[in-house]
Amino acid sequence: MNKLVFAALLFIAQFVSAQDKSFEQRTGRISFVTSQNIYVRFESTNGINKNDTLYIADNGKFKPAIVVQYVSSNSCSGLSVTNYQFKVEDAVIALVKKVIPPSEEIISEKKITQTEPNLTPSMVEPVKVTPLPFMRLNGNISISSYSNKSNGPSSADFQHWRVNFSFDADTIARSPLFLSSYINFSYRADKWNEVKNNIGNALKVYDLALRYEFTPATKLTLGRKINFKTSSLGAIDGIQFETSFKKFVVGIIAGSHPSFTDYGYDLKMFEYGGYVFRSDTLGTVSMQNTLGVFNQTNNFKTDRRFLYFQHTNNLSQSLGFFVSSEFDLYKRQKGVDKNIFDMTSLFAMCSYNPSSWIGFSASYDARKNVIYYETFRTFADSILESATRQGFTARVNVRPLNYIWLGVNYGYRFSKDDPRPSKNYGVNFSYIQTPLFSSTLYINYNRIESGYVTGNYYGASLAKDLFNGWVNLTTGYKRVEYKFASGTTNFFQQIGNVDLSWRILSSLFFTASYEGTFQDKQTYGRLYVSLSKRLSN
Template identity: 35%
Template sequence: MKYLILTVVLISCFSVSGQTVGENDEGTVSYATSQNVYVKFLSTKNITAGDTLYLRQAGVLVPALVVTNLSSISAVCQPIVDFKFTTYEKIYTKSKVVVALDEPVEMAPTPMPIYEVDTVVQEKADPKKPKQKISGRIGISSYANFSNTPGGNSQRMRYTFSMNARNISNSRLSAETYLSFVHRSDHWDDVQKDVFNGLKIYALALNYQFSDKVQLWLGRKINSKLSSVGAIDGLQYEMKFNAVTVGFVAGSRPDYTNYSFNASLLQFGGYLSHEYKTDKGNMQSSFAIMEQKNGGNTDRRFAYFQHSNTLLKNVYLFGSVEVDLYKKVNEVQSSTFNLSNLYLSVRYRVVKQLSLSLSYSNRQNVIYYETYKDIVDRLLDTDAMQGYLFQVNYRPGKNIFMGVKTGYRFRKQDPRPTKNLYGYITMNRVPGLNVSATVSATLLETAYMSGKIYSVGINRELVPGKLDGGLNYRFVDYKFLSSETSLVQNMAELNLTWRILKKTYCSFNFEGTFEKDYKYQRLYINLTQRF
């Protein structure tokens, strides 16, 4: 999936009129607010408002965002999952079929493989003719905050570098890396004390592919089939037997205080996955068991199962279960079988214009008995957080989109459950203005406050293929139950994206928040170079 953009370019070079071509684009989150997520692509020509965008989780593509506004190179989206989107998070489109309209459709084989919907096809190097392919990006971002509060002003800089070198020098050796360095202008001494207070190594690994069915990873890498484990520092060995994949991992976890290397946090385990493909859809299942230690003692032992399914027409199913197999209370160790995480999701496309989705989650506090030994009793007494999320997306006309999302979350010890209701209407190409406009409203009620948010925004391509911008306004009214006070905010936002060169981008986002006594301004500037 890391070379989908290159794959799309190659496909377009070989395609001819009358053929169908599968396209699957990759984008990245450029900016995220409490209401919107901005995703940047090389081009949005194959995306329309109302489309669903996806996250890759544990080896499958999971619906995550719905597009509400578009420009030539970016998409404004609404999240449909309970997930914290961060800058440079990779987002994927759903495979589409593009058909030439000026000639009769002729079904013909495409010269490149078509990526199936809602699943991940692992990229394989040709064992006979490995060919070097290198891609990546370098980015620099500035986050500045200005206010008239006692906290004053601050600035945070973030530098990122990511690279994927496949088949180095036409060999079977590959490498990938993703580094980030963050510092605040007034907290440089924190970095001087420990460089890992600023430097974060999310990926730094070598891969050797013995054949198209056997490969070995060495270094820091997140395994897509063990995504709940997080990064693994060490060895990862994988073998494929037709539709079955078997893997083993051994190494350590990153330090839980600064994400540096920590040899005392050993971990090891294995996984088994099966993928079934038909003309009607795909099905993928995986099972894993992991043992994690701290100073030689068991910190956590758990099992993980995941299943995704698109075999039913217009239906996408996804589910994951995580079960703890070990506990240690009052220095007494024992085996157990306790549910720690359950997530179920179903999405149904009733007709082309209407889709429904429903999800359920049940999350317990994950307990590392050695790491958290001082607060284990408190964590064990905390009840699970359960929640439901239901969403409807409807397209009544060519350029009109609307949707409603409602959520309900509860924990036994909370005074009252958390409820929210969100709705939006988007119109593309507003007559006479040539802009995309979105109006939305959110009603929110938590254990400690209630509130409402009203928003209106427009987005327009200012210079075709080069510059696009947007304006947003939000009115926020929160009421806090404990003090019977309220907080009213007026928020204005301006964003611009400039495609300087084919692989060079500059993003600008300004957000102003105005309250009765205080004013806040946030300025985000990013420059990205792809290669």
């Protein structure tokens, strides 16, 4: 802020004496726009200095637009001081004091008029820094209700409330300070006592962090944040520092892991480590690699030390590859600490899309099972996911006609803990803009065969946009048939659902969904209602 005030005073002082001085009007073009800086390209930046003001032309007047922060030989960047939404190739004007050689001091009044106008203070608006709190703001706030009703004596009826708040703000008070947040407050109405005993049973903070950018290459993050270069670590409560030079990015992390019981703050789960990231590009081929070492503790005693590696590449516009792995470096066995090198996690995926009508993908997943702190998945969906996520998976997607998609997938898994290998396969069909109803039709089938369960999963849905897209109506049907190897009673369900989405205003949305589940002797009804407001500037 002090820099902007100084720039304003400097500008006013310059133009008080502008009656008898000559300025050169130099036009540049916007080359790049980020959440913090606007980058401008000139033929030359001679005469443009830090804290100078750049302008946009509006009805014959020059309005202040950008205060320069960084200058190179033919470009500069700075902070916006206007509400104008800059776009690439927009024209920006710099008023540079003209240096007149002694041999050219006598110039006719007529020649000056023909080449460029005399600039006077009345032609240029003084710098007025609008005190906007944020350069860019994105967020969402919503309240929703999830009600369950059953006719079975063993299933209790309940109502579940959920309030969600997410908020991202860039350049707070025109400073290099950024804020991000994602917070949920979720509870069952009949279990409010559990919330009063421990608010962590309802309050889940998935993201709440401040980031300060010293320069575009160096930044410091404080709070709870997932680092996407080391995403397998999950959220980190603490400090994350990152700086880049040439093709390398170096990061240091120190903090703690959220509690496994209620996802609250737990200093005893202290962890620290660092990583190196490198990005390379050659023509259309790009490649990114991340290598990191981390030490995780439990009650401040080393619980796990591991090496993390992640690789991404695009060998061509149609071929991509991703791999993520972890190697344990430490093990405590019978009270003795040991250094080891043991792969404990691996995920690899390759995709190939030779044309717009066909695509192939294959993946191998040997990661641990996912823990959900919140989920609306049904029992049938959970079984399907646990049987199909791990192991080897291959998929083919074909578009035989413009509005028709057909997909086929196959999965295979064998673990030493499984009595026999598990297999799953499925097919799905999508038809966009069906002839009779101008709607989207989706049909899918999945078959799972494992040592614990064998079953079929059928599904179909039809979605229709109404009132020029302001309302969307979806109806669907599912049929689930599971047979368990342990002698448990076979599982059979028929599920029907109706979903309504209504965009009340451009940033206000209402959603209502009903799902009915029907079994031989028991039925369930679930009603979901939500009202959400999008936040932006």
